[in-house]
Amino acid sequence: MRNRVGALALAVVFVACGKSNPKKQPDAAAMPDAARVCTNVTPGMLDAFGYQPMGMPPNAFWGAPLTGTLADGNPLTYQFEIYGGIEPSLVGTFDLSMGNQANYMTCAVCVRAFDNDAMGNLVKQFYQLAGTVTLTEDPLAAGHLVGSVTGLELQEVNVDMTTFASTPVPNGACATLGSFSVDHDKVPNAWTCSHAAFQDGTTCDCKCGGTTFTGLYDPDCDLKNPPVNGCTTGQGCFKDGCVNRPANQTCQTATPVVVNATGITGTTIGANEKYNAGLEGAACVGAPVPGPDAVYSVVMTAATQYTVTLSGLDATYDGAIALVGPDAGTPGSVCDANPIATCVKGADAMAAGGNETFSFTPTTTGTYFVLVTSALPFQSGGLGDNAGTYTIAVTSP
Secondary structure, three states, X not given: OEEEEXXXXXXXXXXXXXXXXXXXXXXXXXOOOOOOOOEEOEEOOOEEEEEEOOOOOOEEEEXXXXXXXXXXXXXXXXXEEEEOOOXXXXXXXXXXXXXXXXXXXXXXXXXXXXXXXXXXXXXXXXXXXXXXXXXOOOHHHXXXXXXXXXXXXXXXXXXXXXXXXXXXXXXXXXXXXXXXXXXXEOOOOOOOOXXXXXXXXXXXXXXXXXXXXXXXXXXXXXXXXXXXXXXXXXXXXXXXXXXXXXXXXOHHHOEEOOOOOOOEEEEOOOOOOOOOOOOOOOOOOOOOOOOOOEEEEEEEOOOOOXXXXXXXXXXOOXXXXXXXXXXXXXXXXXXXXXXXXXXXXXXXXXXXXXXXXXXXOOXXXXXXXXXXXXXXXXXXXXXXXXXXXXXXXXXXX
């Protein structure tokens, strides 16, 4: 099953979706009931919602508010969803009622709309019923949606969250958007820096108009330890704001932990991603952990049981912990092997906000390192953002 990620509303609050492998479907978008009259709505200013040319599958989203209601008073939004790997080409004219485009499960050129209540909850959703879209260039290759829409009609549907097949709602609502042109690059309207700097594949450009949940931060900030523009030396970019990197990002700068002392509050916000390879084994964390790292050192005595606990995590932070050691030779060098060869225990059992813990009885006395990390890569403001604050403690009977 392919994963698709779509914007649920103009606020650019993304929801994760899945779509089955593309295949021809019957024209499932049945005509609306003869007695039903579609509501005329007018598209507003287009905006870019997301651009993932290397996604699985490649995808891009643009959307806008709609002027008009469906008699329930709720605001309406619509969006274009473009998916690669389905049609031989994304340049040309696409009949939205035929072939792959006839069902949300298989579409490459998709138009959806959403009727949300005042709390942002989805009341109704719509999928294309009629019309054509002509694209003059490939939106995924160019990072640019440009073309024309003719005779666009949408009908109320239900979408199966397993197969993502769209099924018309009997006697459901419908909306007519008519004919209009589209022309927008991959850069969100709220971006305040150079368009060329947005998602250029090299540098994280900070403080350019992004906010915590809108996804308007520079996607380049999701790269592994990218150079950062807009911040000072020693700072990283987090949720489109400059933050000081924590001092204990490496085993050489680890913060000491006293066994049975009060837990230490720490953070991975702004930290680099350094330790990952070697931690994914079953004897350690059991999964890749390429997130940002903070490190703590603890002296352990052979034949004594210790319990390491990560608690008090931010609700959106899905933390993980790993124990590496004992140290030997140059202080902290045990962590510098690539892959790390001496991870002796780890934990990543809980979801975001959940505590992580493990117990371990060493056979060798020495200095060990607790790595606080995460199973998802550091992202500076999007859904995958996986850094946060926590409390770390080591106890022993």
